[in-house]
Every structure is written in structure tokens, then in C-alpha cells.
Amino acid sequence: MRRSILTLALAALALGGCATTSLQTPAGFAAQPDDDHYEYRASDGEGVVLAVRREKNQPRGDLRFWTSALDVKLRQAGYQALSLEEVASADGIEGRQIRYALPFEGRELSFWVTLFVTSKRVVIVEAGGDSELFDAKTEAVEQAIASLTVG
Amino acid sequence: MRIPTYCTIGLVLTALSLGCASKSAHKDMMAPADYGYGYEEGYDMAAEAGPMAMDEGPMDAAATMGGAAMPASPAMAPAGVMGTVPSGAAKAAISGEPAVAEPELPTTGPDVDQMLIFNGTVGLLVDHLGTATGIDEAVDLAVRAGGYIAQQTDTTVILRVPSGKFRKVMRGVEKLGDVQSRSVQTLDVSEEFHDLGVQLEHLEATRDRIKKLLSTAKDLQEIMTVERELERLGGEIDRIRGRMRFLSSQAAFSTLTVAFAERPKEIPVLVDEHEEREILPPPPPPPRLLDTSVDWIGEVDVHQLMNLHR
Numbered sequence: 001m002r003r004s005i006l007t008l009a010l011a012a013l014a015l016g017g018c019a020t021t022s023l024q025t026p027a028g029f030a031a032q033p034d035d036d037h038y039e040y041r042a043s044d045g046e047g048v049v050l051a052v053r054r055e056k057n058q059p060r061g062d063l064r065f066w067t068s069a070l071d072v073k074l075r076q077a078g079y080q081a082l083s084l085e086e087v088a089s090a091d092g093i094e095g096r097q098i099r100y101a102l103p104f105e106g107r108e109l110s111f112w113v114t115l116f117v118t119s120k121r122v123v124i125v126e127a128g129g130d131s132e133l134f135d136a137k138t139e140a141v142e143q144a145i146a147s148l149t150v151g
Numbered sequence: 152m153r154i155p156t157y158c159t160i161g162l163v164l165t166a167l168s169l170g171c172a173s174k175s176a177h178k179d180m181m182a183p184a185d186y187g188y189g190y191e192e193g194y195d196m197a198a199e200a201g202p203m204a205m206d207e208g209p210m211d212a213a214a215t216m217g218g219a220a221m222p223a224s225p226a227m228a229p230a231g232v233m234g235t236v237p238s239g240a241a242k243a244a245i246s247g248e249p250a251v252a253e254p255e256l257p258t259t260g261p262d263v264d265q266m267l268i269f270n271g272t273v274g275l276l277v278d279h280l281g282t283a284t285g286i287d288e289a290v291d292l293a294v295r296a297g298g299y300i301a302q303q304t305d306t307t308v309i310l311r312v313p314s315g316k317f318r319k320v321m322r323g324v325e326k327l328g329d330v331q332s333r334s335v336q337t338l339d340v341s342e343e344f345h346d347l348g349v350q351l352e353h354l355e356a357t358r359d360r361i362k363k364l365l366s367t368a369k370d371l372q373e374i375m376t377v378e379r380e381l382e383r384l385g386g387e388i389d390r391i392r393g394r395m396r397f398l399s400s401q402a403a404f405s406t407l408t409v410a411f412a413e414r415p416k417e418i419p420v421l422v423d424e425h426e427e428r429e430i431l432p433p434p435p436p437p438p439r440l441l442d443t444s445v446d447w448i449g450e451v452d453v454h455q456l457m458n459l460h461r
Contacts, residue, residue, distance in 0.1 A: 059445075
């Protein structure tokens with residue numbers, strides 16, 4: 001556990017300079033280093049995945065702007081929004097979480113997108129997996145997101 | 152041997168009667184079957200013939216015309232000269248009013264000199280409740296042309312119009328609705344009219360001769376015999392004159408029967424609301440939304456997250 005947090009922190013420092021984004025890897029999950037698309041990516045043995053992106057706030061927008069822009073894209077791609085949650089990071093940054101469902105080959109996938117926005121950064125936490133498997137791990141995912149330090 | 156005077160008168164009358172009978176038999180043999188059309192003893196000519204037939208002219212002309220001569224009176228003129236009713240320009244010249252340019256639609260060509268009787272029928276389809284108006288307009292057309300109404304029912308009107316205006320009135324009537332049927336029948340009575348004129352001339356000549364015999368009658372029996380013959384000749388002359396007057400009126404005024412039928416009333420069709428919804432245009436597409444150029448937004452996807460391949 002300690003090594004995961006340390007790895008994420010070091011990676012964030014290396015890529016973002018003074019950025020200090022960090023997240024605690026949930027129990028039963030394994031972080032996957034050297035991912036090209038994500039700052040952090042971890043999955044459990046059944047394919048439930050948790051990942052963190054960190055992007056520039058460019059064009060500069062607030063939490064509402066980025067949440068709306070991302071929601072439009074996902075809805076156009078066929079995602080069905082189930083709920084909107086107000087969340088907060090471990091370091092007190094307010095965020096928004098939209099929970100989606102997506103039909104896929106006769107099954108349903110769950111996909112949670114949580115955004116935290118600062119003046120310079122947009123941090124996106126994605127969590128997803130087969131709904132039948134994901135639902136059993138929602139509490140662990142929620143705790144992991146709550147452990148995020150946006151920095 | 153001396154022959155008594157009354158026997159002489161009796162022989163003369165018998166010979167005259169045989170002569171008339173011979174002419175009548177000749178007429179019956181030669182006249183076409185159609186010539187018997189419409190002839191009735193005691194026919195009310197005043198009611199049927201209209202104002203033109205009320206003139207004294209026809210009788211006088213018929214009484215004086217020669218064997219081959221055609222009647223000179225307008226009412227007795229054949230159809231070829233049926234322009235007995237002045238044209239619009241002629242009326243204007245008479246009354247001093249400006250001439251109204253009306254399309255001339257002569258019923259016959261200028262060289263046709265037969266005495267023709269026209270009988271036309273027009274069936275019209277008019278709008279719902281348009282029969283009464285149509286009948287009124289048809290009557291107006293006939294009256295303006297110098298004609299009159301002969302008979303009318305709820306759906307049919309029989310008009311009598313000057314034969315010279317027959318075609319023009321018929322054309323106008325056809326504009327009052329959609330023409331469903333149209334027919335015209337023409338009867339040529341020239342020969343019958345000519346034969347009647349010849350018979351009339353001979354009968355009147357015979358009557359004149361018998362009248363002279365009446366002045367030489369010696370006793371009452373002779374006088375009564377001659378007067379009976381005069382009475383018989385007078386009846387025959389009246390019958391022929393009546394028939395000629397009837398033919399003249401028939402030729403001067405043609406008959407146009409106009410029958411009206413109404414289109415069924417249009418009933419508005421109620422539109423089924425369900426079907427109406429089906430034919431509504433498709434709903435508009437969703438509103439045009441932000442098309443951001445930020446790359447990472449397009450990469451936020453559960454499939455990429457899970458490394459699944461669609």
C-alpha cells in the first residue's frame with residue numbers, strides 16, 4: 001500500500017513538476033505502472049478498473065464546465081447517466097461524480113467519472129467494470145476516490 | 152233528256168269532293184311518318200306557339216302562297232331564315248343602344264332553307280342545393296334570347312327559345328354545371344309544310360267555287376247541300392291552317408329540356424388522432440452541443456479504461 005502511494009506521488013512529481021496528486025490503491029486492486037494514458041491505473045482480478053488522469057485546465061473552466069463537457073461526450077457515445085454525486089477530495093477540493101451505465105454485448109458496464117478542478121489542473125478519476133462485478137466493489141472505489149489528493 | 156238543276160249541283164259537289172279526297176289520299180301516301188308528329192285536333196296554338204305564332208301573318212301568307220313558294224312571314228319562315236328575332240346589333244340599331252358584342256352562334260348555316268324543328272336535352276350536374284339557382288339562370292338565358300318557359304318541375308325545366316338562338320342558349324346552359332348528357336334532334340318539316348300549303352290553296356279555291364254555286368241554288372234542298380259541303384271544306388281548311396301554324400311555331404321556337412342533378416353533399420372526414428400522430432414529421436434532433444477539441448475528453452471511456460476491444 002505504502003509503495004503504491006509513493007509510486008503515484010513520485011510519478012506525479014516527475015510529470016507535473018510540483019503536482020502532488022495521489023490516491024490510495026483499494027484492497028484487492030493492483031496498480032499498473034507505465035501506462036501511457038493515465039497517471040495512475042489499478043485493477044482487481046475481475047477487471048474492475050480505477051484510474052486517474054491529470055490534464056491542464058485549458059481552456060480554463062470550472063468544475064461545472066468540465067463536468068458538462070464530459071457529460072455531453074459520454075451521453076453522445078451512448079452512456080446513460082444514473083446519478084450525480086457531490087464529492088470531495090482528501091485535501092478538501094470539491095468534485096463531481098457522474099455515474100453511468102453502458103450496454104455492451106448483452107451486458108451492462110458501470111462507469112463512474114469524478115472530476116476535480118483547480119486553476120491549473122483537471123483531475124479525472126475513472127472507475128468502471130462489468131456492473132455485476134462493479135457493484136460489489138463500489139464501497140472500495142468510493143473510499144479510494146475519497147483518498148485522492150488533488151494537490 | 153233534261154237533267155234537273157239539283158242533280159247538276161250534286162254531281163259537281165261529288166266531283167269536287169273526290170278531287171279533295173284524292174289530294175288528301177296523296178298526302179297520306181307521300182308524307183313521311185314523322186309528319187304526323189304532334190298533330191292534334193283542337194290543339195291550343197295560342198298557348199303553345201308563343202307570341203310569334205300569334206301573328207296573323209302566317210295564315211295570310213299560307214293562304215296566298217303559290218304551290219312552290221315558301222312562306223314569307225317570319226313566323227312561318229323555314230329554319231334557314233329563322234333569324235326572326237333581331238340580333239343584338241339589329242336590336243341596338245332599332246333601340247339606339249350601343250351594340251353589345253356577343254358571340255354569334257348560328258343554329259344553321261346561311262344556305263339552309265329547310266323548316267327545321269330542334270329538340271335539345273341537356274343533363275347538368277350542379278353543386279348541392281344548386282338546382283333552383285340553375286333553373287333560374289337557365290330561364291334567364293332563355294328569356295334574354297326572346298324565349299319563354301314552357302314547363303318546370305323541381306329538377307327539370309323545358310324552355311322554348313327562338314330557333315335562331317337555340318345553339319347560343321344551349322351553349323350558355325351548358326355552362327351552368329358539369330354536362331352529364333347532351334343531345335339534339337332535328338326534324339325537317341319542310342315537305343309537310345309545303346304539301347299543307349298546296350292543299351290549303353286547292354281547298355280554298357274549291358270553297359270559292361262552291362260559294363258561287365250557292366248563289367245559283369234554286370231551292371232550299373240545294374242550298375242546304377251546298378252549305379254542308381262548305382262547312383266540311385271550312386273544317387278541313389281550319390285543320391290544315393292549324394297544322395301549319397303548329398309547324399311554324401315549332402320551327403320558330405325550339406325546345407330545350409334542361410335536367411339538373413346535384414352532387415352529393417361533401418361530408419368532412421374525421422381524422423383519427425392516432426393516424427394523425429403517425430403521419431407527423433419525426434421529432435427534431437437533439438440540440439447541437441459543445442464539440443470540444445480537448446483530446447482527453449474523447450479518451451474518457453470505459454472501454455479504454457478496461458482495455459476492452461469493441
